[in-house]
Amino acid sequence: MTEITPAIVAEHGLSPDEYARINTLLGRAPNMVELGVFSVMWSEHCSYKSTRAHLRKLPTTGPQVIQGPGENAGVIDIGDGDACIFKMESHNHPSFIEPYQGAATGVGGIMRDVFTMGARPIAMMNALRFGAPDHPKTRHLVAGVVSGIGGYGNCMGVPTVGGEVNFHPSYSGNILVNAMCVGLARTDNIFLSAAKGAGNPVVYFGSKTGRDGIHGATMASAEFDDASEEKRPTVQVGDPFAEKLLLEATLELMATDAIIAIQDMGAAGLTSSSAEMGDKGGSGIELNLDMVPQREANMTAYEMLLSESQERMLAVLKPGREAEAQAIFKKWELDFAVIGITTDTKRLVIKHKGVVAADMPITALSDEAPVYERPYTLREPASGTPAYDKARPVLASLEKILGSADMASRRWIWEQYDHSVMNDTQQAPGGDAAVVRVHGTKKALAISTDVTPRYCKADPRRGGMQAVAECWRNLTAVGATPLATTDNLNFGNPQKPDIMGEIVAAIDGIGEACRALDFPIVSGNCSLYNETNGEGIFPTPAIGGVGLLKDASKMATIAFKRDGDVVILIGETRGHLGQSIYLREIEGKEEGAAPRVELDVEKKNGDFVRRLIEQGRVDTCHDVSDGGLAVAIVEMAMPRGLGAQVGQASIADAIGFWFGEDQARYVIAVPFAQAEKIVAEARAASITVAELGKTGGDSFSIDGKDSIAIAKLRTAHEDWFPNFMKAEL
Amino acid sequence: MKARVFVTLKNGVLDPQGKAIGHALNGLGFPQVGEVRQGKLIELEIAGSDADKARADIKAMCEKLLANTVIEKYEIELK
Amino acid sequence: MKARVFVTLKNGVLDPQGKAIGHALNGLGFPQVGEVRQGKLIELEIAGSDADKARADIKAMCEKLLANTVIEKYEIELK
Amino acid sequence: MKAAVIVFPASNCDRDAKVALTEMTGKAPAMVWHQDSDLPDVDLVVIPGGFSYGDYLRCGAMASQSPVMRSVKAHAEKGGAVLGICNGFQVLTESHLLPGALMRNAGLKFVCKPVTLKVEETQSAFTRGYNNGQSVVFPVAHGEGNYYADDATLDRLEGEGRVVFRYAANPNGSARDIAGILSEKRNVLGMMPHPERVVDGATGGTDGRALFKSLIETLS
Numbered sequence A: 001m002t003e004i005t006p007a008i009v010a011e012h013g014l015s016p017d018e019y020a021r022i023n024t025l026l027g028r029a030p031n032m033v034e035l036g037v038f039s040v041m042w043s044e045h046c047s048y049k050s051t052r053a054h055l056r057k058l059p060t061t062g063p064q065v066i067q068g069p070g071e072n073a074g075v076i077d078i079g080d081g082d083a084c085i086f087k088m089e090s091h092n093h094p095s096f097i098e099p100y101q102g103a104a105t106g107v108g109g110i111m112r113d114v115f116t117m118g119a120r121p122i123a124m125m126n127a128l129r130f131g132a133p134d135h136p137k138t139r140h141l142v143a144g145v146v147s148g149i150g151g152y153g154n155c156m157g158v159p160t161v162g163g164e165v166n167f168h169p170s171y172s173g174n175i176l177v178n179a180m181c182v183g184l185a186r187t188d189n190i191f192l193s194a195a196k197g198a199g200n201p202v203v204y205f206g207s208k209t210g211r212d213g214i215h216g217a218t219m220a221s222a223e224f225d226d227a228s229e230e231k232r233p234t235v236q237v238g239d240p241f242a243e244k245l246l247l248e249a250t251l252e253l254m255a256t257d258a259i260i261a262i263q264d265m266g267a268a269g270l271t272s273s274s275a276e277m278g279d280k281g282g283s284g285i286e287l288n289l290d291m292v293p294q295r296e297a298n299m300t301a302y303e304m305l306l307s308e309s310q311e312r313m314l315a316v317l318k319p320g321r322e323a324e325a326q327a328i329f330k331k332w333e334l335d336f337a338v339i340g341i342t343t344d345t346k347r348l349v350i351k352h353k354g355v356v357a358a359d360m361p362i363t364a365l366s367d368e369a370p371v372y373e374r375p376y377t378l379r380e381p382a383s384g385t386p387a388y389d390k391a392r393p394v395l396a397s398l399e400k401i402l403g404s405a406d407m408a409s410r411r412w413i414w415e416q417y418d419h420s421v422m423n424d425t426q427q428a429p430g431g432d433a434a435v436v437r438v439h440g441t442k443k444a445l446a447i448s449t450d451v452t453p454r455y456c457k458a459d460p461r462r463g464g465m466q467a468v469a470e471c472w473r474n475l476t477a478v479g480a481t482p483l484a485t486t487d488n489l490n491f492g493n494p495q496k497p498d499i500m501g502e503i504v505a506a507i508d509g510i511g512e513a514c515r516a517l518d519f520p521i522v523s524g525n526c527s528l529y530n531e532t533n534g535e536g537i538f539p540t541p542a543i544g545g546v547g548l549l550k551d552a553s554k555m556a557t558i559a560f561k562r563d564g565d566v567v568i569l570i571g572e573t574r575g576h577l578g579q580s581i582y583l584r585e586i587e588g589k590e591e592g593a594a595p596r597v598e599l600d601v602e603k604k605n606g607d608f609v610r611r612l613i614e615q616g617r618v619d620t621c622h623d624v625s626d627g628g629l630a631v632a633i634v635e636m637a638m639p640r641g642l643g644a645q646v647g648q649a650s651i652a653d654a655i656g657f658w659f660g661e662d663q664a665r666y667v668i669a670v671p672f673a674q675a676e677k678i679v680a681e682a683r684a685a686s687i688t689v690a691e692l693g694k695t696g697g698d699s700f701s702i703d704g705k706d707s708i709a710i711a712k713l714r715t716a717h718e719d720w721f722p723n724f725m726k727a728e729l
Numbered sequence B, C: 001m002k003a004r005v006f007v008t009l010k011n012g013v014l015d016p017q018g019k020a021i022g023h024a025l026n027g028l029g030f031p032q033v034g035e036v037r038q039g040k041l042i043e044l045e046i047a048g049s050d051a052d053k054a055r056a057d058i059k060a061m062c063e064k065l066l067a068n069t070v071i072e073k074y075e076i077e078l079k
Numbered sequence D: 001m002k003a004a005v006i007v008f009p010a011s012n013c014d015r016d017a018k019v020a021l022t023e024m025t026g027k028a029p030a031m032v033w034h035q036d037s038d039l040p041d042v043d044l045v046v047i048p049g050g051f052s053y054g055d056y057l058r059c060g061a062m063a064s065q066s067p068v069m070r071s072v073k074a075h076a077e078k079g080g081a082v083l084g085i086c087n088g089f090q091v092l093t094e095s096h097l098l099p100g101a102l103m104r105n106a107g108l109k110f111v112c113k114p115v116t117l118k119v120e121e122t123q124s125a126f127t128r129g130y131n132n133g134q135s136v137v138f139p140v141a142h143g144e145g146n147y148y149a150d151d152a153t154l155d156r157l158e159g160e161g162r163v164v165f166r167y168a169a170n171p172n173g174s175a176r177d178i179a180g181i182l183s184e185k186r187n188v189l190g191m192m193p194h195p196e197r198v199v200d201g202a203t204g205g206t207d208g209r210a211l212f213k214s215l216i217e218t219l220s
Ligand SMILES: Nc1ncnc2c1ncn2[C@@H]1O[C@H](COP(=O)(O)OP(=O)(O)O)[C@@H](O)[C@H]1O
Pocket: A045, A046, A055, A058, A068, A069, A070, A071, A072, A073, A074, A087, A089, A113, A266, A267, A487, A488, A489, A521, A522, A523, A524, A525, A526
């Protein structure tokens, strides 16, 4: 038997202190199999040891919340007995190593988290971050990630309806691939993972177990260095065909009442799924690995327990229901096996080839996992506004910004995703939020993922607030009532006090915004150690929000629809240029304060706009975010090539007015006959409002002097991505 | 010169396509078919007549583009 | 027994993928690469030891499933 | 009109086809599992879109060997109507119910977007409700919709008025911009665009309704 040396302990990502703690908890030294199990269960990815203490501060409850964090995904009530189940998860490290399979298996993993709970997935979203466009790896990574997401999601027949993508050198060595899945279930048919009771069969179904991605969970929790490329662990390959069968078979099994508990096998597969089920159910689990369907010969207990083979599930059934379940999986041509039994020992006991390969108290793996109050330092937020040339012509800058990497159209990406399958997509990618109908009703869900990492870098707390506020605003802009969120906290190495400070401040900001906007967090994921050679990524706490439209026929979209509509700006424009796209793209400066986030104003303005949409008085709405007001108006003009003539309504500085990134703002376009009344109502509610001009013609003109053809702007906007990707296979 | 490059998944890497093909063949009345693996065959025309150089060049092409060496291995055949 | 089946597009059927690979190789500093065609390599394990029977069976598999003879041709290699 | 929708492992537009047929005919179609060798007595068989068998090996190849396809062939031989959409079109060519083959998109990428089609042929049970030359907008969503056939076959298809839909702007490199073709007896239609996604005004248009209406009028 292998002797456990300090080097082996270190290779398992465990510190000497953690190893000592394992010895204490077991009352003896672990064997190799047990060490492997502890290493994955105590990894950052599974235990949240650096963030758990801070995540507790997030608001997670509300009348709309059925299930908050702690299960495979969050569940909210959307009325009429319908529940919406959703979560976001990262697959950053695997996607950097093998972009197609990394992204594909990320999509597969998050879908399993959602259908494990009894939901049929109805929409996928993603939040992606890539390195500098001119970095030699970027194109290859973009191509691989996008086709991987499409390859898996398209085959599953679940529409991928939106997402966000940024490019920045801080991600050149650590791309981010966060995928979000939204599903629908009935509130009275939701499945949890608590394996309650002793003597119940533990069953395995799905694909066979191979030596895939052993140590993926520890990899997801370690920094890269230049040597990582050599010692790459086996990459998992996704099989969307198997997953589609698994989805249908699982839902079919769920239509019976045979299931006591169910849990997908994600990171650290068999180990974490069985430990979590035992832990939540307060029971013990005994597994016989000889019964596990295996793809390769001579697999060891260590390999089977740590394998991350995809498309597998574990469930506890009511005794005597095995045959019924087996028949379902036979029909779907999937493997099925009874591999164990629940016990009353609260221990995880693993048998293999007639011997006990591991025997551990389950609480040692879960509750007793270390929680760290890591030291942190809070950095002084960046402040001030950098100097800029006030005389630059607005329209030339506008064209340049619309054709820049971060602002260009993402059509090249979303056309590779089937966004209309299931035939419930009422708002496809390209708007503020995706809108997907609740099948067979007139209700719809609105979904958006958001974060502005450059704000988070400048001021992590404000950046965290802004991410939530922007997500809430995007849902509001289509007319939805924001209900709840999931988050994916992507940061660098938490053992560095400065990075830990970013995490603490961002969570603080997120929590404050979620509370103020009544937008609780019901699920989420953390991805730490996103560093290469000591360089961390920009803090990137992605927020995925879900909202409800009670009557989707009232939904607003961004496109200008009629000639002669009045273009109205809701919200105050102060001309905030710190950390703006304008400064970065035109002046080459990434400096200054992040924009102020005033949550009370955010709420007031948003509630006002939403009411107008719900009342059927506004069908054209767009929030103002990256790039500022001029960009927002042109984005409304481009879809139908219908222009606008607008003028500067306040503040003397044209650059600040057209490109400032002040928050809590919306542009709406309404028929002339209604404009006056809406403006008066806004004023009466003490909301800052301004009439900017009118829609019409085929160009964008400001202050009656300068004008530029919408077609020209559209060319700049549409051409960047295809040109950028042209040379890539 | 003509060359053929065979790109296949490394041993142990799941091959969903091969699995599905094997399953289908068994179902079509070929029970004698065991494991099936699917790979790529790339046929190249190469200018020049130095076989050693061609082989070295193709190796470079495989490493750079033709194979995804994280999960795939390759074999070169010159003729 | 082990067998390899090579499935390639018939001459005259356009191969956009092969063309794209050729183009990419030229761009990566391999100007000596001429035409490129991409096909499939299918590796099979076959029970039994009768090579003639195996070959005949594999031919039947190709005709039935492995190749689409409207656009593809195939070659069988036993070893 | 009585209809059936065939369900293969990893079909994924089967529900969409069912919803569209239910909406248009007022009754739910029979959903037929690929292992069932018997078809119910129906006027129309729909082979829906999706990724049957993961689209592994070749799109539609494994599905074409399913037990149910023997019955579909028999139904077609008797003159019964068959509509193959997207993956269904691929299954039909792989089954030799339609000539030619569907190859990888010329751009090598999956493409999902609304496309404008020209209705080239109204002499069919599927299209008599359209006007000749009418422009309609249907979504496409496929990675392998690049229709190929040799010139003689293409000439024949054109000559016999079997090219039913043509792309206004070709999204996949398809020969002669072909988006949908009829069988010799004109009772089998294969098309890459999705008419079932445009029957419901809330999700992108209603241009697909006329196709189902044509079928209902002809087959009822
Ligand atoms: N940043 C976060 N905010 C809120 N909840 C979180 C966060 N990170 C993780 N969680 C919750 O912790 C639980 C465990 O997460 P995770 O290990 O990622 O789930 P899984 O095992 O299903 O992949 C989940 O319920 C998840 O929603």
